Amino acid sequence: MTSYMFLILTFLTFFLPNSNFAVAQEGEALFKSKGCAGCHSKGFDTFAPSLKTISKSYRNKRINLINYLRGKTPGIIHRESKTMKSIINNVTKHLSDKELEALINYLLSH
Numbered sequence: 143m144t145s146y147m148f149l150i151l152t153f154l155t156f157f158l159p160n161s162n163f164a165v166a167q168e169g170e171a172l173f174k175s176k177g178c179a180g181c182h183s184k185g186f187d188t189f190a191p192s193l194k195t196i197s198k199s200y201r202n203k204r205i206n207l208i209n210y211l212r213g214k215t216p217g218i219i220h221r222e223s224k225t226m227k228s229i230i231n232n233v234t235k236h237l238s239d240k241e242l243e244a245l246i247n248y249l250l251s252h
């Protein structure tokens with residue numbers, strides 16, 4: 143019994159924080175490697191909304207962001223996606239569930 147407790151505590155103390163960190167890191171890496179950073183700045187809205195605006199608009203609406211990046215529903219900020227249409231079709235639609243989750247965690251962390 144005590145050894146089970148020890149294992150569980152070890153898991154919670156070491157493994158979980160590291161894996162969350164890894165997921166956040168992976169999201170940022172994807173944001174850069176998939177070219178999103180070329181148009182989306184962290185804090186300034188340009189022709190593309192900033193991460194701050196995206197984060198504010200999609201807070202508590204995670205499912206909407208998943209559906210948007212999977213090409214199932216229009217955006218909340220701009221209902222018509224002109225630029226994003228091809229990015230969704232060529233890039234975000236093809237991410238694995240895990241990659242999309244990491245990317246969304248990163249987007250919503252601003």
Ligand code: HEC
Pocket residue numbers: 173176177178179180181182189190191196207210216217218219220221222223224225226227229233234245
């Ligand atoms: C070529 C420039 C460009 C790139 C690259 C780009 N975006 Fe965008 N993004 C835009 C523009 C412009 C908009 C505003 C909607 C539109 O016109 O498509 C937008 C809108 C968005 C929105 C808000 C949708 C809404 O209106 O509610 C999200 C989320 C988003 N982009 C995520 C991403 C992600 C994730 C990537 C990387 C895979 C990415 N974008 C790459 C230009 C870009």
